[in-house]
Amino acid sequence: MSSSSTADGDDEFAVGDAPARPYVESPIIMATVRVVAPFVFTLGAFVMFHGADSAGGGFQGGVIVGTVILMIAIAFGVGPTRDWLSASFLTVLVVFGVALFMGIGLAAVAFGGAFLEYTAIPVSHASKYGIELVEVGIGIIVSGTVVGLFFALAAGHATDEAEEVEE
Amino acid sequence: MTPVEWAILAFVLGCAFATALLRDVLASIIAFAAYSLGIAVVWLLLRAPDVGLTEAAVGAGVTTVLFLLTIAKTVRPAGDDLFVDIDVTALGVSGLLVAALATTLSALPAVGSASTPVATSRVTNYYLENAYTETEVENAVTAVLAAYRGFDTLGEAVVVFAALIGLLVVLDRGVLA
Numbered sequence: 001m002s003s004s005s006t007a008d009g010d011d012e013f014a015v016g017d018a019p020a021r022p023y024v025e026s027p028i029i030m031a032t033v034r035v036v037a038p039f040v041f042t043l044g045a046f047v048m049f050h051g052a053d054s055a056g057g058g059f060q061g062g063v064i065v066g067t068v069i070l071m072i073a074i075a076f077g078v079g080p081t082r083d084w085l086s087a088s089f090l091t092v093l094v095v096f097g098v099a100l101f102m103g104i105g106l107a108a109v110a111f112g113g114a115f116l117e118y119t120a121i122p123v124s125h126a127s128k129y130g131i132e133l134v135e136v137g138i139g140i141i142v143s144g145t146v147v148g149l150f151f152a153l154a155a156g157h158a159t160d161e162a163e164e165v166e167e
Numbered sequence: 168m169t170p171v172e173w174a175i176l177a178f179v180l181g182c183a184f185a186t187a188l189l190r191d192v193l194a195s196i197i198a199f200a201a202y203s204l205g206i207a208v209v210w211l212l213l214r215a216p217d218v219g220l221t222e223a224a225v226g227a228g229v230t231t232v233l234f235l236l237t238i239a240k241t242v243r244p245a246g247d248d249l250f251v252d253i254d255v256t257a258l259g260v261s262g263l264l265v266a267a268l269a270t271t272l273s274a275l276p277a278v279g280s281a282s283t284p285v286a287t288s289r290v291t292n293y294y295l296e297n298a299y300t301e302t303e304v305e306n307a308v309t310a311v312l313a314a315y316r317g318f319d320t321l322g323e324a325v326v327v328f329a330a331l332i333g334l335l336v337v338l339d340r341g342v343l344a
Contacts, residue, residue, distance in 0.1 A: 047220070052304035055216035057312065063224040070232050098328050101321055116317040118302070128303035131313040134320075141324050145331040146229055152334050153236050 025077070033075035041068045048139040052131055058138030065139065066146030078154040090144055090151075097140030104130050104137070172212060179205035190251045192243050196234045203227040213278060217308045 048061025073081040105116040108130075113120020118130035182202035189195045203226030210219035276283045285291055298310035312320050 051306065052309050052313075053306055055306070055308075056220055057217065057306075057309050060217070060220045060224050063221075063229055067224070067228055067232075070229070074232075094328055094331060098325060101324055105317070105321065116314075116321070118314065125303055127301070127314070131302060131304050131309065134313050134317065135309070138320070138324050141328050145327050148331045149233060149334060150229075150236065152338050153233055153240070155338070 026075075029075045033071045037068050037071055040071070041065060044068065044139075044143075048135060049132065051135050052128065058135035059142050061135075062139035062142030063146055066143035066150075069143075069147045070150050073150065073154070078151070082151050082155075085147070087151075090148055094141055094144035094148070097137045097144065100137035100140065101134055104133050175205055175208050175212065179209065188250045188253075190246055190248050192238050193235075196231060196238070199234070200227050200231040203230070217306075 044061045044064030044067070046061070047056035047064055048058055051057030051061060069081065069085065104118070108117045108120045109115055111120045111122060116130075116134075118127040120126075121130060123129065179202060182198050182205055185198035186195050186202055189198060203222060207219045207223040207227060210216070210222055280286070294307055294311060294315070298307045298315075299305060302310040302314040304310050304313075
């Protein structure tokens with residue numbers, strides 16, 4: 001929880017005992033990511049929403065959406081990206097995904113059906129919309145988890161920071 | 168087997184050996200990413216686009232980034248050798264495992280054969296005939312995942328969720344601050 005810690009994980013790959021160089025802002029990578037990110041995000045959303053009718057689904061789409069955040073973190077530094085995406089937001093997002101999935105299942109129970117029996121919900125095309133919402137829930141869980149794993153690995157263990165020599 | 172399939176197979180095997188034998192960890196990770204990409208194409212050739220998409224996104228994409236992040240946090244052992252020294256014992260065990268698995272290859276049906284148990288199974292035909300009318304989604308894979316076995320998929324989603332929570336607990340970080 002040390003706010004003074006440098007943006008760990010932004011170091012170049014250290015070879016042998018050579019000191020790790022700090023993260024260098026590359027204008028080429030930054031410009032590229034700035035252009036490509038919206039398109040990758042759109043592809044992820046498409047795969048997530050279109051999984052019911054073509055290849056793909058919540059899991060694959062969620063991974064692609066999570067990759068957008070990874071790209072931004074690699075281009076602009078892990079530290080600033082972590083500050084930009086507040087940790088509580090990420091946690092709430094993942095919990096919301098699980099709640100959405102379970103909510104669909106429980107909604108069917110509330111209308112007298114079995115758990116996840118979409119057709120019990122008295123909405124036109126309930127099955128299709130229910131499956132789409134479930135896919136979105138899975139997508140939210142997976143994208144949040146991918147980003148969370150990335151940030152957690154980049155931050156390292158809490159005791160690491162005490163051992164590291166501040167430059 | 169078309170020339171394209173042979174080429175992909177050779178590519179995948181080459182990447183697998185490179186991953187195992189290259190001394191430099193960074194080179195090994197890059198070879199492993201290429202291996203995943205090759206496997207994704209193999210899934211596509213086997214008419215499994217959903218699996219191929221997952222392999223490309225997770226195997227070639229996210230896993231590679233996480234590996235790179237891991238070696239960025241640690242140090243790469245310096246060395247002038249291109250390849251690792253072969254451990255004969257490990258090679259023997261690997262060889263035996265591959266040989267044992269290879270004995271099952273002759274029992275596999277031809278790719279795309281119409282007489283396989285999967286293609287002739289009543290369950291398969293039930294899904295293909297009724298998936299659209301019962302679930303209103305055109306992708307039979309999604310119909311099975313989200314409707315016919317929705318409860319299992321919920322369990323899988325919760326496992327992914329639990330992995331994140333477990334990692335946060337292990338890394339002793341209440342939040343990712």
